[in-house]
Amino acid sequence: MNLHYHVDGDAFIAAGEASSQVKKVLKQLGIAPHTIRKIAISMYEAEMNMVLHANGGDIHVEITPHKICITLKDEGPGIPDLELAMQEGYSTASQEIRELGFGAGMGLPNMKKYSDELSIRSEVGKGTEVEIIAWLP
Amino acid sequence: MQTYLHSVTLRPEKCKGCTDCIKRCPTEAIRVRNGKATIINERCIDCGMCIRVCRHHAKRAVTDPLSQIRKYKYKIALPAPTLYAQFKELQDVNFILTLLRKIGFDSVYEVAKAAGRVTEMSKSLFQSLNKRPVISSACPAIVRLIQIRFPSLIENLLPIMSPMEVAARISKQQAKALGYKEEEIGVFFISPCPAKATDVRNPLGIEKSYVDGVISIRDLYLELLCYVKEVSPETIENLQKSTYDGIQWAMSGGEGKALGIDKYIAVDGIENVIRVLEQVENGTLGDVDFIEALACIGGCLGGPLTVENSFIAKSRLQRLKKHEQKHKQFINSLRDWDLSFSIQWSKAVDSKPVLTLDKDMQKAMEKMEKLDKIYSTLPGIDCGSCGAPTCRALAEDIVRGQAHIEDCVFMLRRRVIEMAQSMVQLSKKLSFPTMGQIKKENEQ
Ligand SMILES: Nc1ncnc2c1ncn2[C@@H]1O[C@H](COP(=O)(O)OP(=O)(O)O)[C@@H](O)[C@H]1O
Ligand code: SF4
Ligand code: SF4
Ligand SMILES: [Mg+2]
Numbered sequence: 001m002n003l004h005y006h007v008d009g010d011a012f013i014a015a016g017e018a019s020s021q022v023k024k025v026l027k028q029l030g031i032a033p034h035t036i037r038k039i040a041i042s043m044y045e046a047e048m049n050m051v052l053h054a055n056g057g058d059i060h061v062e063i064t065p066h067k068i069c070i071t072l073k074d075e076g077p078g079i080p081d082l083e084l085a086m087q088e089g090y091s092t093a094s095q096e097i098r099e100l101g102f103g104a105g106m107g108l109p110n111m112k113k114y115s116d117e118l119s120i121r122s123e124v125g126k127g128t129e130v131e132i133i134a135w136l137p
Numbered sequence: 138m139q140t141y142l143h144s145v146t147l148r149p150e151k152c153k154g155c156t157d158c159i160k161r162c163p164t165e166a167i168r169v170r171n172g173k174a175t176i177i178n179e180r181c182i183d184c185g186m187c188i189r190v191c192r193h194h195a196k197r198a199v200t201d202p203l204s205q206i207r208k209y210k211y212k213i214a215l216p217a218p219t220l221y222a223q224f225k226e227l228q229d230v231n232f233i234l235t236l237l238r239k240i241g242f243d244s245v246y247e248v249a250k251a252a253g254r255v256t257e258m259s260k261s262l263f264q265s266l267n268k269r270p271v272i273s274s275a276c277p278a279i280v281r282l283i284q285i286r287f288p289s290l291i292e293n294l295l296p297i298m299s300p301m302e303v304a305a306r307i308s309k310q311q312a313k314a315l316g317y318k319e320e321e322i323g324v325f326f327i328s329p330c331p332a333k334a335t336d337v338r339n340p341l342g343i344e345k346s347y348v349d350g351v352i353s354i355r356d357l358y359l360e361l362l363c364y365v366k367e368v369s370p371e372t373i374e375n376l377q378k379s380t381y382d383g384i385q386w387a388m389s390g391g392e393g394k395a396l397g398i399d400k401y402i403a404v405d406g407i408e409n410v411i412r413v414l415e416q417v418e419n420g421t422l423g424d425v426d427f428i429e430a431l432a433c434i435g436g437c438l439g440g441p442l443t444v445e446n447s448f449i450a451k452s453r454l455q456r457l458k459k460h461e462q463k464h465k466q467f468i469n470s471l472r473d474w475d476l477s478f479s480i481q482w483s484k485a486v487d488s489k490p491v492l493t494l495d496k497d498m499q500k501a502m503e504k505m506e507k508l509d510k511i512y513s514t515l516p517g518i519d520c521g522s523c524g525a526p527t528c529r530a531l532a533e534d535i536v537r538g539q540a541h542i543e544d545c546v547f548m549l550r551r552r553v554i555e556m557a558q559s560m561v562q563l564s565k566k567l568s569f570p571t572m573g574q575i576k577k578e579n580e581q
Contacts, residue, residue: 016419110420
């Protein structure tokens with residue numbers, strides 16, 4: 001089955017809502033708690049990045065009995081140096097964002113840690129596409 | 138599944154079917170059907186929210202009457218520290234404990250004393266756990282909430298018995314040492330909430346509860362008041378064994394403070410707790426080692442079966458802090474009684490996947506797709522007229538075969554209009570020839 005969400009870039013308060021809803025759906029599908037937790041963490045980080053760094057975008061979730069695949073697509077500024085961005089603690093977040101408790105530079109490393117597969121395609125000036133996969137037992 | 142005995146129940150004769158309660162239930166456990174609220178048993182966590190919001194007093198907590206204690210030869214009261222805060226005369230905890238003796242209990246074992254003991258054990262247990270944040274298991278409504286809505290956080294729970302259980306076990310041992318037989322001893326918890334009553338009937342993390350009955354603070358309060366005049370400074374018995382550390386468990390922040398963990402947060406009120414647990418699940422809570430989470434605002438002082446408002450109650454308890462120095466002597470007596478049993482959980486707490494649409498994932502997905510389709514046709518204003526808390530919950534009920542799309546008044550109205558329109562269409566098709574014929578027949 002498929003789920004779609006549109007995430008606004010300016011609706012900061014609503015950020016994280018898509019992750020919340022996906023979590024609810026996964027619970028209703030009876031996905032193992034441990035798997036839900038992993039997906040919750042990685043998807044939330046990816047959704048927040050889309051809001052904080054790319055002015056929002058679209059999320060597509062595909063669920064089959066074998067895997068859960070989450071694709072987050074934005075038309076933001078893109079990531080110039082992905083290897084650098086993946087480093088723990090690296091962040092380009094502004095002071096304002098840091099004051100709100102974001103911008104610790106742990107989002108991408110945590111996405112890597114908590115997803116079974118993570119692939120990121122990004123082009124400067126065009127946007128970023130993040131794909132998170134969790135395999136189901 | 139094992140049948141589940143709840144303390145929170147509905148009195149149908151009082152229920153007006155107003156739907157006030159359905160939206161506030163944290164597990165969406167209430168539906169209004171045929172004009173009356175019903176509680177979906179497997180979902181109810183006995184938090185008592187519905188008791189608080191019902192204007193018609195149709196929801197109530199079932200607890201034991203005081204008369205129940207007469208069944209036992211040796212009667213023990215286990216007062217929750219919240220009881221102390223209900224009395225404006227509270228200067229000295231001994232005053233309340235003496236009242237309990239007057240009313241018919243042979244002995245009193247303070248839950249606050251056991252809380253002191255649990256605090257000590259929790260400190261070392263906390264150090265040995267490698268999960269962070271550790272979530273307190275002191276509030277049974279929260280443990281049940283986690284079982285249903287946050288199963289991935291079960292492993293974060295502090296696996297330790299409640300002070301009530303510890304108090305029940307020690308006081309029973311003491312009574313046996315006095316020569317009473319097991320069946321002669323009745324241990325009664327004086328409770329601020331229905332969640333504790335359910336916890337006695339269906340304990341979590343342990344095989345069986347040692348509490349024989351639960352009496353609500355609200356019920357007992359009036360009876361105790363009758364004896365207030367009989368207790369004078371000369372007749373107050375010296376019964377207190379608890380310390381301020383144990384007493385403060387009744388208020389939000391008390392357990393965390395007593396534990397002395399630096400990075401702790403105290404969250405009270407079930408809606409706030411849900412928000413924080415969502416954050417833990419998302420891994421965004423930040424640098425927190427311990428979460429004290431209590432379902433009631435203000436902690437147990439705000440329990441649904443209390444009498445005094447929680448702010449006054451808090452101020453009263455805090456005034457007891459000045460006796461802290463005097464209480465220190467009881468710390469040693471805490472250690473006198475070495476526990477001859479382990480107070481760690483002996484049984485796993487399982488998740489309760491009652492929100493799952495189907496055991497079979499393939500079927501669950503089919504139902505989810507159907508649910509989404511139904512949901513997209515509903516108005517999405519969550520008016521509650523159908524008896525479900527949200528449009529989404531109605532869609533879920535329909536998929537589960539427990540409701541119909543026509544339960545939605547807007548859908549029903551649309552259906553009626555459609556039917557009326559097709560009747561008109563039909564009448565246009567049928568009426569003329571027939572009437573023509575009748576006319577012709579009449580003309581002949
Ligand atoms: N969707 C995105 N679009 C543009 N830049 C991004 C995106 N996601 C991440 N980045 C860049 O990668 C950096 C590191 O991301 P992350 O590890 O999540 O840390 P943080 O969000 O705390 O800055 C960000 O500071 C940002 O420069
Ligand atoms: S006690 Fe709490 S969980 Fe149970 S029906 Fe009432 S509000 Fe819902
Ligand atoms: S906070 Fe205390 S009074 Fe309220 S439900 Fe939990 S244990 Fe009971
Ligand atoms: Mg980030």
